[in-house]
Amino acid sequence: MKKTLSYFLLMLGAVAFFACDDGIDYEKMRKEELALLDDYMAIAHPGAEATPSGLYYFNEPGTGEGDTIKAGDRVQLFYATWALIDGPDSILVDETNGYLEGHRYEPYEVTVGGGNSISGLEEGLTYMQPGTRSRLVINSELAYGQRGSGASIGAFQTVLMEVEIYKVVPFGLETDEE
Template sequence: MKKTLAIVFLVLGTVAFFACNDGIDYEKMRKEELAILDAYIARVHPGAEPTPSGLYYFNEEGTGSGDTIKLGDRVQIYYATWALIDAEDSVLVDETSGYLDGHRYEPYSFVVGAGTSITGLEEATRYMQPGTRSHLVINSELAYGQQGSGSIGSFQTVLMEVEVYKVIPLDTE
């Protein structure tokens, strides 16, 4: 009886594994993403080095003042988001963000370190100050990963233009 149950569970587990494996080569997709990311960085930001997590951030000179943003601070940002399609091209995917055609929408607000925004954006804010404008290059591991999100596909690097509008320190909330 135990042997029969073990065989049944083995067969069911194997069937479940192959049913979940949709035939997509995710490892290949990730390698392709990293090749596109490397080519983009070499073309647009030659010699740039990522943070230990793999995030690239480029703060515009002359922007930002005051203390750096800390874990637990609430930030309000304006942003625009693109999906990196290939080293030469990206596609705007967020049409309600703050920089489109000079229009300002309501700022996006989140608590740094609370896990309510993508990891790469939360990390990047730690290198910024109120008023900072930055260009972010966020690999899929720090963005939406294998599952993607909306117009951003599986294993797709995200490009963001971000401006920190306001910081509400943890101790004043």
């Protein structure tokens, strides 16, 4: 009985801890992010339409050949990432990873639909073919949400990515290079 009561009190304390108000107005932060995103899109890409999930993608003309990337495909890509932030007088794009130009690192590998990357990137890949260069505008719901990502991308920040597809291994196909 004593063990059961201790367990019950422990669980009650855990529920109370996780239910407490941390004083942060997440709804307000999300609304501010969406307003900033709308302002950015009106300036940088007027008239652009988002996918049903809210992703914006801009494939560069003349890049990409072959079949569109599908769920299950393994994609190697180069990328650069920025966070959209509200500056003192304007919208700023804060560079968090500018390594795309010159490919100073190994390609990043994503299995589309595998959940090993942010959902906005995985969705964006399904609008691309091997060799495509694209710009993605990924709202926080499709990126890092209220948790952010380390020191470089805060809670409820829109992520801008420039992506270049290096190699696609279609689902079910293995290569000897691996």
